[in-house]
Amino acid sequence: MKLTQDLHIHTNLSSCAMRDTTAKDYIPAAKTDGLTTLGFSNHLWDSDVAGASKWYSPQNLEHVLQLKKELPQSGMIDGVRVLFGCETEFTYEWKLCLTEEHMALFDYILAPHSHTHQGIVVPQDRVADLRDHAQYLMDSFLALVRHPLAHRITSIAHPFVPGTKYAIYNATQALIPDSYFREAFCEANEKGIAIEMNGSCITYLPEEEIPNCEYVRVYSIAKECGCKFTYGSDSHDHRGSRKIKLVERFLDQCGITEADFRLL
Ligand SMILES: [Zn+2]
Ligand SMILES: [Zn+2]
Structure with a gap:
């Protein structure tokens, strides 16, 4: 793979990314990793959708569109193809934070269902214990897949990831049965929504734990359901380590090949 x-x-342009990291800074590492296309997906809450938090309000459409102007007309930087995407938001009220009209401004759209560390996404008392957290992930994934604009979503970002609480990833996902994953992934596939292979969520684990982590079960079932995948490093710093070989080895273990990818 x-x-x-x-x-x-x-x-x-994302408040959580390094202040000096621009699109072109990622190009040398992309070449080292053998990547031919990079897609930039800053956090976005469209101001035409009410209810943005204090953190999200400045990360509106006008803000993220600044990058579109920075990227060259040719769509290439130093031999690497660059795409203009976004990572929008989806809340417990099943509110997608980008309007249909504005979706057309992007080459592709990532939608998460699992930013459960943010109070604006889900009241924190609803994800206070593992069982409730797992239930929220199950409910929110299906709600996103069944949203009226779901067919416009390219890929679901970091599926079934309990926010930023790395220590509880395995224990939370272990509470979700195979039967649920089959139903959910088959439905996503029927809607034409890809499943993201999020590099950060795998490579946070010690290398020796990756072959036995819950993600193996999760992604193997997604593959069985015929899902297409996208890859995202979820980089926030061009100097960060990407460990792309670990991700490729993980995909091999799940039986996922190049043919299973939705390439843009
Ligand atoms: Zn995210
Ligand atoms: Zn992200």
Whole structure:
């Protein structure tokens, strides 16, 4: 398995990314990793959708569109193809934070259902214990897949990831049965929505734990359901380590090949 497209990258337009990280800074590492396409997907809450938090309000459409102007007309930087995407938001009220009209401004759209560390996404008392957290992930994934604009979503970012609480990933996912994953992934596939292979969520684990982590079960079932995948490093710093070989080895273990990828 060789990855060629990284479609989940943040630049300094995302409040959580490094202040000096721009799109072109990612190009040398992309070449080292053998990537031919990079997609930039800054956090976005469209101001035409009410209810943005204090953190999200400045990360509106006008803000993320600044990158579109920075990227060259040719769509190439130093031999690497670059795409203009976004990572929008989806809340417990099943509100998608980008209007249909504005979706057309992007080459592709990533939608998460699992930013459960943010109070605006889900009241924190609803994900206070593992069982409730797992239930929320199950409910929110299906709600996103069944949203009226779901067919416009390219890929679901970091599926079934309990927010930023790395220590509880395995224990939370272990509470979700195979039967649920089959139903959910088959439905996503029927809607034409890809499943993201999020590099950060795998490579946070010690290398020796990756072959036995819950993600193996999760992604193996997604593959069985015929899902298409996208890859995203979820980089927030162009100097960060990407460990792309670990991700490729993980995909091999799940039986996922280049043919299972939705390439843009
Ligand atoms: Zn995210
Ligand atoms: Zn992200």
